[in-house]
Amino acid sequence: MTDNIKPKEATAIINSLIGGVVPKIGVQHITVGRSDEINAVVSALEDVKNGHSMVKFWIGDFGSGKSFMLHLLNTVALKQKFVVANADFTPDNRLYSTDGKGAALYAAIMDNVAIQTKPEGGALPTLMEKWIEQVIMKTSEENNIPLQNIRNAEYLPLIQTNIMKTINEITEVGGFDFGTVVVKYYEGYIKDEEQLRRNALKWLKGEYSTKTEAKRDLGVREIIDDLNYYDMLKNFCKLFVSMGYSGFMINLDEAINLYKISTSVMREKNYEKILTIYNDCFQGKISNLFINFAGTKEVLENERRGLFSYHALKSRLETNKFETAEMRDFAQPVIRLFPLSHNEIFVLLKKLKAIFDFNYKMTTNISDDDILAFMEEMFNKPGASEFLTPREVIRDFLNILNILRQNPDIDKARLFGDITISDERPDTVLMDSIEEL
Known part of the structure; x- marks a missing residue:
């Protein structure tokens, strides 16, 4: 399980996941249950490499693995000789702005530019x-x-x-x-x-x-600002391709922060920018560019504040009506991420245990039966079906491994019994009740 992992990757994986964030490197070592999505991305990357451009929207509940998926896309794209960059939307970073927030998003993207020899950014x-x-x-x-x-x-x-x-x-x-x-x-x-x-x-x-x-x-007359930063990203895309790279992939996470913009006019301007990018990519106005957005179901489907509130986007992003849970369409712009099954979570925890032991050069006293007991304890807790996310399962599991590493004689059953479930989801449900300014 740890044959190809590097010590630096193992440390990044353990430290990041305990901190509740996705590691920048090594995510391929903890990937389970996303083979169909990865195959679809590999196919899409081939199209982009051949001169097409593409936009994808990764939609899932809080903690369903959207951020993880974007980092996994990075790993796949880097191997295909793409230049990649990740940035999060925040209250101070957005697509459209008149007060520097668009330029701030551009600066975040360029600060995180990565290539295969510098996968952590700053390239x-x-x-x-x-x-x-x-x-x-x-x-x-x-x-x-x-x-x-x-x-x-x-x-x-x-x-x-x-x-x-x-x-x-x-x-x-x-x-x-x-x-x-x-x-x-x-x-x-x-x-x-x-x-x-x-x-x-x-x-x-x-x-x-x-x-x-x-x-x-x-000695120049202009600077990169809210009005021209998108043109500059397209310029860099062409520059990277002229150097021999396959293309430029930009991953934009936390689209909830566009949904949270309080004024409807400013929110629509940001959605209009998404539409511009979408049309540029699918109408062939730009080559070798691949842009991914990640957000929750509300961000996509809420007809008052979400992307579906902007009619031109809704008509483009509605799900293929013939798709079912058994028959997926990964070629469409919107890809929904379903939660991992219990079997997949078990496989993931086994991988994490192996990486944890590799990182600390030891063998933690926890068996497959212990992992199953831990999962049973977690998933049977009150509120688990409503609030429990893979992020919380992973963090609790690694925290228990850390306790066992430092206190090998402690009763594991007692640790499992101390688990509590809390609602870690951001409060987006109440957003519709916020008065439009």
């Missing part, structure tokens, strides 16, 4: 340097200049020209400023001027708040 500098090296090599070949000489100051204008030329070929909006900043990044890279390189990276990540500051530091 943008690596990608920029890789792309610049490609431009340098191409310039060297085209002009018969030895590689050992091409970085000399006398050839700086030649490299700058080729950077701008390449950027102009792959961008449609904001290409001049984008190219100018990349040129500045190259200057900092080649002249070892760390501050210039840092400033250029700050601009590319959308972290400049005023045009005055950007003009002073980099």
Whole structure:
């Protein structure tokens, strides 16, 4: 069970799950019961790799594994040589805004850019340097200049020209400023001027708040803001593909925070942005882009506040009427995540026990029968059928393993008996009663 796991992955899995969050790395080692969904994603990734674009909505109850699924998508996409990025919607991050919240979402996306050699994020500098090296090599070949000489100051204008030329070929909006900043990044890279390189990276990540500051530091007229950040994401998608990557996958979690926007006008503007992205991807206006949204059933279906409140989205996102629990359609835009079965949870807990033992280099005194006894205790507690989520089962199980690791003689049955069930779901049911402002 732990043949291919790395120590770093094991530690990330145990620490993250005890903390109630999904680990950024290693999720493939704890995947159970999602083979159909994974196969569908592999097929979709192949389409995106061939130039198509796609949007998927992962819908499930709180704790059903939506965030886990997005991280699993990352792992699958990284193996297919995609650039991936994860970001959460928050009260300060959204798709449409006039006060910086759209740019904040963009900054979160770019801060979490990952590639296979840097799966935990922060890969943008690596990608920029890789792309610049490609431009340098191409310039060297085209002009018969030895590689050992091409970085000399006398050839700086030649490299700058080729950077701008390449950027102009792959961008449609904001290409001049984008190219100018990349040129500045190259200057900092080649002249070892760390501050210039840092400033250029700050601009590319959308972290400049005023045009005055950007003009002073980099000599550009524009910054990445609420109005143009989506165009910049499309520019980066084209840049990544030009470098040889399969495409750009962006995963956006916690769509409940769009549902919670109090004013109907602002909420509709965000849903309109989702519609724009949806139409761009399915009408072929952008290539090699794969965007995933994750949210609860209310986020999708509530006709007063959810995506279905926006008629143009409802008509696109309604479930295939021929789909049943036995006959699933994973090709449609909305994929519903059903809870894991008890058998699947048992397999998951066995995997976690093996990873826990591997992480701590020990054998915890808990058998398969003990795991079944733990599950029976949990699922028979009052409120379990209504409130119990896989997240709580996993966290309680790992907490018990931690107690047993440090107190090997303790009575396991007593620990199991101390389990209580609480409602961890966010209060979305009452959202409909909030007065529209």
